[in-house]
Amino acid sequence: EAQVTQNPRYLITVTGKKLTVTCSQNMNHEYMSWYRQDPGLGLRQIYYSMNVEVTDKGDVPEGYKVSRKEKRNFPLILESPSPNQTSLYFCASSTSGNINQPQHFGDGTRLSIL
């Protein structure tokens, strides 16, 4: 089954403790992206990647890092999480950087930073 898998689905942690949210897709997609969803703000893009070893900042990259060493994986790293990063995070992928291909979304990761 074609899917985008995020782990963990839920995480409660404390300020400053480094964490990584993994994202993996099994569709051989070149394009991957991370979003955060906050009430009343919709989805905002954090980072995206057009292909392996190619990443770019989205609209809200501060406090986040990403890497794209393999095509299937696109982890989101919070080096020193803060409470304002408490949010619902979605990973997405599509067949190419050409956005006319639909993005496939994971089921989300809910992070709570205390």
Next chain:
Amino acid sequence: AQSVTQLDSQVPVFEEAPVELRCNYSSSVSVYLFWYVQYPNQGLQLLLKYLSGSTLVKGINGFEAEFNKSQTSFHLRKPSVHISDTAEYFCAVTHLLNYGGSQGNLIFGKGTKLSVKP
């Protein structure tokens, strides 16, 4: 800079009534436009997209949207809604580049919660 405005944060309707969810965008260049739906505790699914050609776009689950360049709008419509259409709907836009591709960053509106009552 491009932006997307969804004019209604919540839309309550009765089952079998028609519905229109409004979306306006601003951009100085050509755009691709999308509507996504998010059911509770799930990720987003693509409903429909406008890339070029006919301004009336049909999507899944009986939804359609009309691109109006002069009004910079891309409103989503369904002639008769079902309880199962209760969800949050997001309009999104991305810039069209010269070669036909995009910048790769999708700008979302803040969402409209559609609540269908029996």
